[in-house]
Each structure stands twice: as structure tokens, then as C-alpha cells.
Amino acid sequence: MPGTAAGLSAGLRTSEVELIERARRRDEAALREIMQANNRRLYRLARGILRSDSEAEDVVQETYVRAFTHLDGFLGEAPLSTWLSRIAINEALGRLRSRKPQVELGSVPEATLEAQIIQFPLSSAATDPEKSMAQREIQRVVEHAVDELPDAFRMVFIARVMEAMSMEETAELLGIRPETVKTRLHRARTLLRENVEKKIGPVVMDAFPFAGQRCECLTEAVLRRLGIGS
Numbered sequence: 001m002p003g004t005a006a007g008l009s010a011g012l013r014t015s016e017v018e019l020i021e022r023a024r025r026r027d028e029a030a031l032r033e034i035m036q037a038n039n040r041r042l043y044r045l046a047r048g049i050l051r052s053d054s055e056a057e058d059v060v061q062e063t064y065v066r067a068f069t070h071l072d073g074f075l076g077e078a079p080l081s082t083w084l085s086r087i088a089i090n091e092a093l094g095r096l097r098s099r100k101p102q103v104e105l106g107s108v109p110e111a112t113l114e115a116q117i118i119q120f121p122l123s124s125a126a127t128d129p130e131k132s133m134a135q136r137e138i139q140r141v142v143e144h145a146v147d148e149l150p151d152a153f154r155m156v157f158i159a160r161v162m163e164a165m166s167m168e169e170t171a172e173l174l175g176i177r178p179e180t181v182k183t184r185l186h187r188a189r190t191l192l193r194e195n196v197e198k199k200i201g202p203v204v205m206d207a208f209p210f211a212g213q214r215c216e217c218l219t220e221a222v223l224r225r226l227g228i229g230s
Contacts, residue, residue, distance in 0.1 A: 012076045020080060024071050035064060038081055041163050042088045048158040049092040051147050059095065063088040078172070085173055138200070145195040153188035160185050 012020075022030035042063055047056035067074075067084055074083055149157060159170040160181065171178045 012079070016080060017076070020071065020074065020076070023068065026068075031068065034080065034084075038084050041081065042084060044158050044162055045085055045155075046088050046092040048155050049089070049096055049151075055095060056092070059088055059091045062091050066091070082169070082173055089173075141199045142196060145192050145199065148195060149188055149191055153184050153191060156181055156184040157188040157192065161189075 019030050019033060023034055039060065042060045043056050046059035046063075047053065050056055050059070063084060067087055074080065146154060146157065155174060156170060159165045159173060160167070165173070167178045167181050170181045174181070176184075
């Protein structure tokens, strides 16, 4: 019966079955664990469709409300993360259709950035504002380049590269063949590389800054070695 551990697919891990059962009982710790494990993926999938940070956040919230409200209907035929992803995709597509009535699921079969795509070391940002500024600018260039990919390629790229989903999982999630995933991923990478190269030129000049505190510290060190100054 749905709503009981026995009703869940035997393909699920015991730990996941237990987590789902706790979530069905509205166990706060279980609900938090599910959300923490899936927040980034759902956000990226939703943002990949809507290309709006705020709308993607709304979609994630709505996804969890719908999922937790209808958790008794989850039979475990696919991992919980995949089930949640499909809910998020459908919710995002519904919002997209409200803006563009002509959009059909088949035309965006890959419907699937946490705003940050590239995670830079936090230490460099804290100790080197100039370098941090250049890195953030490069992040923005990459993010915009991903946003500008055609829908069919962007969603595959997000699933395969940004979320590290397998070829098979991506194909199942997006309703396409694994061969199609491979082809579209190759094209997405090519387009992304070309797009970034066009935009990166002005930014590259500031990619390895040497000013501010770093410059001052080196200057002082040299002067000390020369016995000049304090």
C-alpha cells in the first residue's frame, strides 16, 4: 500500500526508505535532510528553464510543498531525487508556458545555477579583494554563457556537468535517449566554449591582479630586505 514501507520499490536503499517513512510522518529532521540534499539540484533545474533566480526559488518551494503533501503517492519506482526533479521540471515548465503559451514539453525536453557555477576558494576572496572581483566577473561571464545556450543543450549541460548526473539518469529525467544526451552535451560544450571565449577577453586582463594588499606587502618585504624603511 502507498504510504507504507512495504509499498516502496525494493530498488530503494534501506536508508532512503526509512527517510521517506519519517518524512511521511512529518518528521522535521527528515524533511530538512531531504531538502538539504536536493536544494541545489532542484534550483539549478528550475533556473535552467526559467533563467530567473527568484522564480527558481519559488519553484523549489512549491516542489517541496507538493511533494511532501503527496508523499504517500511516491512508490519508489525511481529515486526520490528523480521524483522531486520531475516535479520541479513540471512546475517550472508550467510557469514558462504561462509566459509563452506556445512552449510544449517536447520543445524543451531537457527542461531542467545555484547562482554560482564555479566555486572559488573563499580564502582568496577574504585576503585578496582584487582577485576576488576578477573571479566574480568571470563567474558572471560563465553564468550568462550558460543562460544563453539553447534550451535543449542548456538543460543537458546542467544535468550532466553541473549536477554530475549519469548519462542514463539524465536521459530518464529528461525523457530522451542516452545517445541524444551525449550529442547535446557535446554541442553544449562547444557552444559554451565559443560564447565564453567571445566575452572573456576584456575580463582576462584582470584575471590575475596584483595590486592592493598583495602589491603593498611585496613592496614592503623587498624594502625590508634592502634595509630601507621601517
